[in-house]
Amino acid sequence: MGVLVLVPLTVCLALAALTAFLRTPALCRFSGLVAAATVLASGVALSAAVLAGSIPTAGSLLRVDALSAFMLGVVGAVGLTATWGGLPVAGAPAHDWMYSTLVTLFLGAMSLAVLADNLGVLWIAVEATTIATAFLVGHNRTRRSLEAAWKYVVLGSVGVAIAFLGLVLLYAATVAAGRPTLSWIALTQGHLALDPSLLKVAGALAVLGFATKAGLAPMHSWLPDAHSQAPAPVSGLMSGVLLSVAFYAILRVQAVVDPVLGAGLMRGLLVAAGLLSLTVAAALIIRQRDLKRMLAYSSIEHMGLLALAAAIGGTLAIAAALLHVLGHGLAKSSLFVVSGRILAAEGTTQIADLRGLLTRRPVMAVPYLVGMAALLGLPPFSLFFSEVAIVVAGFQRGLGWAMAVAVGLVLVLFAGLARHSASIALGPASPGLAEPDPPGRSAPLVLALGSLAVIGFTAGPLPLLLSQAAAVLVGAR
């Protein structure tokens, strides 16, 4: 079992190293894809193992429970969508070696983050994602991408540094309790007598720090810039999973803090962050001018919803949050892939310059519309269920007022997104004929959006995995 835990990490590292040193076109082309596939495969395998009742571990640092397995699967699935959809057109020059290396490392770092049992390692992995993606954001070497990269690195690493301060204080608390450790399982199951007032500071700082990476307002500012400047697949990866991985970190910290302090503190922080994120996203989407920035703000929206779900707590809400993570990851990565193709084909992502895509470029507009429908939480896509579940659970657990506010903001967001999407996709075909899209390019999108449409209904192992993953956290409460 332990081997299985190491597989994704080793494969990613190996691929990255090979790509970096050999730099053969094949490697540059496929390393990211292979890495993602491996992560997905091992995620599935680990989920199976966990459902079979075993808890694979490797050393004292890596430990796989249902939550980790699920998150690894998400990383893999979204990674697969992004990398596969991001493959350059056959014949076009492959990505350069650096790009592929960094993408592979990025995937590895995220896998490490979700596999780590030690919060310190988790933190290192999250910080490593910043490092891996810094040059990816700046990959285009334009003025704007440089600016985006700078903002991303500074804001990101400062935020994460705050998280590290939080972890340090947490460690100090354990030291004071006589059992110095940062192992999550020990922290949650070890019955340590942690000092509440210190844990309060520690938890608040840790959440604040990881919230930066998760793109929760008011620490979200790096997000639109980075997402709009990074190459489309990278934007997809960042918005699809990076944010969720950071959110996963928050969940873990919350699970440590809540049993000691009660749900009050975290709830307050997360509700505030969630509603603020929704507000910011709503306000800035109304008059948004750029497609990719619009998608970025919608990511902030969904992170806000996740924060609310975490604040609510309870099996239903947490399971919904996890399903939401998966759904949002798939939808958002597909949308970013599409936006990349639109950019390639139209030469712009300015909403005002994109007209009548549905008649001109159906191969792009149809997946765009479908993905947007999924993102807006329309059935049959799984986000519908997760959003309904979040609201219902919110009322059941006494956060009704927050839900009411959130729903109002969601309506504004819906109006804004629908308005922009309509102006992009609908309307007459202005002259400017579409060149036929090479076949097979829509395969990843079809796969992602198709599975998005069914995972809401599956009676298979997914519900079990979700409820077990939720139980990992809720049980820890």
Next chain:
Amino acid sequence: MNTRALVLAAVQVIVMAVLSPLLVGLMRQVRARMEGRAGAGVLQPARDLRKLFAKEPLRAEGTSWVMSVGPVVLVASSALVCVLVPLVGTITFPLVPDDLFVMVSVLLLGTVALALVGLDAGSAFGGMGSSRHMTIAALVEPTVLVSVYALSIPVGSSSLSAIVHGRLVHPSSVVAPVSLLALVALFVAVVAETGRMPVDNPSTHLELTMIHEAMVLESSGRDLAWLELGSWLRLGALLGLVGSLLAPWGIASSVTPLSLLIGVLALVAKLVVLGSALAAGEVFLAKLRLFRVPELLAGSFVLAFLAVTASYLVVQA
């Protein structure tokens, strides 16, 4: 379907078919005399009818079946109203309530037929008449319903014969303020519905002021005859209704030759009185501008509504 009701219905229809031309003739005659003219005599409308029936109906270009079906519908609906309204007697069919709403909607069926006839030829005047006619009809309906509703409250039923019978039993309720208010309202409504002064001038020949006349401009021969007869029947039936509400006495509550005879005579009397009163009133009235008519109707509606609310206060007091 009991036979007594059938007999009564037949009597009412026949009587009204005979009476209504005479009633119109009477009203014209009264008017003429009061205006110092000799007048054409009470029988003139009947003669007109005979003449029209004998004449060949013309069909204007581009008209449709409506031109020939509409008049029949109108006259049929008016006749049906004559069946439903308690004029001679108050015996009703078990399954078809001589219900206020049924009565009104049958009436409106005729109204619609007339309006469509007006539109069919596509002449400007026809359209104008039809539009004004429908506007007024639309505004009259609330008054009619609410006023009869007011009258229905004391007896707790919307059946007209029940109402009339109730007033027969309690004569005091006739002069009750409530019922007076309601009756005034109803009367105004009837005037508007049947196109009398001051809402419409039945004897005008200036197209721009026409409402009813404008709609029948394109009809001729028997079509015109049916239209005229139909609208006369309405007038008669509605006046008769007002009459039986205002003075229920003499109305037959059983079907014996004698009671029927009394009922008919009473009806004639009521119609004569009301008709001449109406005609006399028209002499002293000028036609309202069309856009002042809504004020009149609004006024009558308010009366009816007051009647309703007042009657509840009375009931509760």
Next chain:
Amino acid sequence: MSANLFDQLIGLSAGVLLLTSVLLVWKRSLVAAARLLAAQGVALASLVAVIGVFDHDRQLVAVAGLVLVLKGLVLPWVLDRSRIRTGAVREETPLMNTTAALLALSLLTMLAYLVSQPLRVLAPGPTTAAVPVGISLVLYGFLLLTTRRHAISQLVGFLLLDNGIAAVAFLTSGGVPFVVELGASLDVLLVVLILRVLTSRMTVKFGGADLDDLTDLRD
């Protein structure tokens, strides 16, 4: 080593940390900034060493060496190199003038004391008594980041912040587990290197490292 001496040494190095960081906020010269950071690194290393020696913790002494190399030498050197590349000598016009900044420092220091209250009641002792210093370093660093226009001064701010966290770590618990410590320092190093690369690219593209030029991306 006697507890008394230990107290004094801890106090001394903490004082140096605080002093250097106040100077960092005070002086706008970027040349000086590098030196001050180096001094601060040394102070931090000595702090770690002292704790290590007092606790007879070899590993911690080794860490002290690491800290000395990294924070005392490498990072300041990298910083200075990139400053030279940008050719900047001093932070011309910070968003917040020095007086205001210094006043803000005092407030932040009070906040730091407030925050570290629980620690000091939890485990009273010379090290925990010095924790507020670490936290104020963090806050100062953040202040620098928010108020300085030049890329290099932001780098300075980031390093200051990082030193603060390290200080807190060592003061509270003799450092986080070694692996974590290693990874953390590595991350910091990499971040700084990345920022350096970006700075040099900026100087190529913008002909300067003034962050006010970075306002193309906006809504």
Next chain:
Amino acid sequence: MTLVQAGLLAQVAATCLALAAAAVVGPRHRARFAGAAIVASGIAGAVTGALALAGGRGSVTLPVSLPFDPVVLAPDRLGGFFMIVAGAVGAVAALYGIGYVQGAAASRTSWSAMAIFVLALQLVPAADDAVSFLLLWELMAVSSTVLLLADHARRAAVRSAALWYAVMTHLSFLLLLLGFAVLAAAGGGTGFGSMARVSSVSTAASAAFVLLILGFASKAGIVPLHVWLPRAHPEAPSHVSALMSAAMVKMGVYGALLVSVRLMPGGPVWWGLLLIALGGVSAVYGILQASVATDLKRMLAYSTSENVGLMFLALGTGLLLRSYGIGGPADAAIAACLLLVAGHAAFKTTLFLGAGSILHATGERDLDRLGGLTARMPVTSMAFGIGALGAAALPVTSGFVAEWALLQSLIHGANTQNRLVSVVMPIAVTVVALTAGLALLAFVKAYGIAFLARPRGEGAATAHESGRAMRVAMLTAAASVIALGLAPGPLLTAAGAAAGLPRVGPVGWWGIDLSGIGALLDPLALTTMAAAVLVPVLLVSVRLARRLPRRRVALPWGGGGVRLSPRMQYTATSYAEPLSRVFDDALRPERDVLVTHSAESRYLVERVQFRQYLDDIVETTVYRPGIALMDRIGLAARRLQNGSIHRYLGYSFFALVAILIVVSL
């Protein structure tokens, strides 16, 4: 497996068949196959509904991946009633669509969406818990939006209509979500069973009631949430408009019934008053707008919002009277509500299908350019005429019976000692009466202007009767209008069963008997009586006709025989002009009159041009300002992200300091 289960599955199967047909079959035969499959699913739906209404039980559980309470489809009697309506309308509309669709509306997407739309419509009333209800509700919304978008490439109006529709329908969804969430929290579960346990007098119940009613009202096109309706109905393909207006809007009514009769019976008095107020306002407002509208389908849309208003008013009356224990009239009122539902479904389908044929044949929706279609489109003309009779509530149509029942319940409900009731009822009567009167005008206008007189435009002049599928569909719908009007007895029985009303039932020859208030009506008897008085008239006519067999065609007598040019006729605008003057304050039309004087003398007028714009004042006074405000906020908010990294760091720093202060206090 029970019959109901089988029925539910059959619908799904038929829908899958339709989807397959839409996907596989080529454009030439697609419509025929997909349409047929949808007709099948519609029939299956109606049958299932009938079974459920007759008391049949059976449930299908959907597998979902979240730990909800079981997500179940299990129609009860009330649901069955609405399933019948939805299924029947769906079948007719699909049949019509076979002949109607062309261009974009015939695409794979449109047919698939149609199939799903019909399925969702049939299954919404079958939902037995909030989650499945919301799921199907949204499926309904999504598929109808797709259908609405069919023609997006050619007409900008379609795009804006779709946007309005999407947003308003999502508003309705979110309100429902909140309402159900409140109930689920109070009742301890998302199943309707556990929700029904919530006490109707609790605050939670009232909050849920308001939220849910508003949500359903905005789906039902109740003023002031109706703004999507007059945009979406005209722009959608006509068979879709029919589905939307005759079936989808009814789901709003179903929801209202579900909330107030099944989930939370016996709520406080003001619930009924709220419904009456909503219903009354939208009845009057809707019919006013309808009677002055000149776009045929827009006018039909407004009349929908009028009819739904009447349904809400009826339901509200029922609730109000029940809350005072006035049982008989209450039953009559609720029965009237259901009669209105069925009746409106029948005649509004007919009307929209008729309008569709006109559009199909003339390419015109604007009444001012139509005319003289009776000669060219006899079948359409007949069907539309019957539908118009129904919409005008004239005997003997479904509309007449329903409004008769409503007025009866109102009048008898008022016979009480209760002051509130005796004040509300007369007002309600007035509203209904005024509505009926205006509806009369509106539909005389619609029929007279569209079908009589001379063509006012080329399209109308060259019109042709529509194909067989369309004709059959229209005639079926029209026949149902008459049937429901002539023999409403069975329908009333069904309504009584659906809403559990003991005091209503059939009488005589399929007549209806509101025994709770001792009012009964047998349309067939009335018809026979009419026939009886018609006989002599016809005899006379025939005798005269035998003497003068054929009528001579002559010039019209426009006050002197003239050759009328079509431009001399009254148009829809001029027909409604007196009315729009009367209700000037309520409608606020914009008129401008351009007078061009002749060059020689300004006393001679070359020509006069009269234009009249009628906007929806609710939209212009409530919604547009709101949208403008949001836009302003959006513009202002851009300053938050002005690109300065210092500001961004400042946000984080502020957050850090704030949190530190909070936790250390």
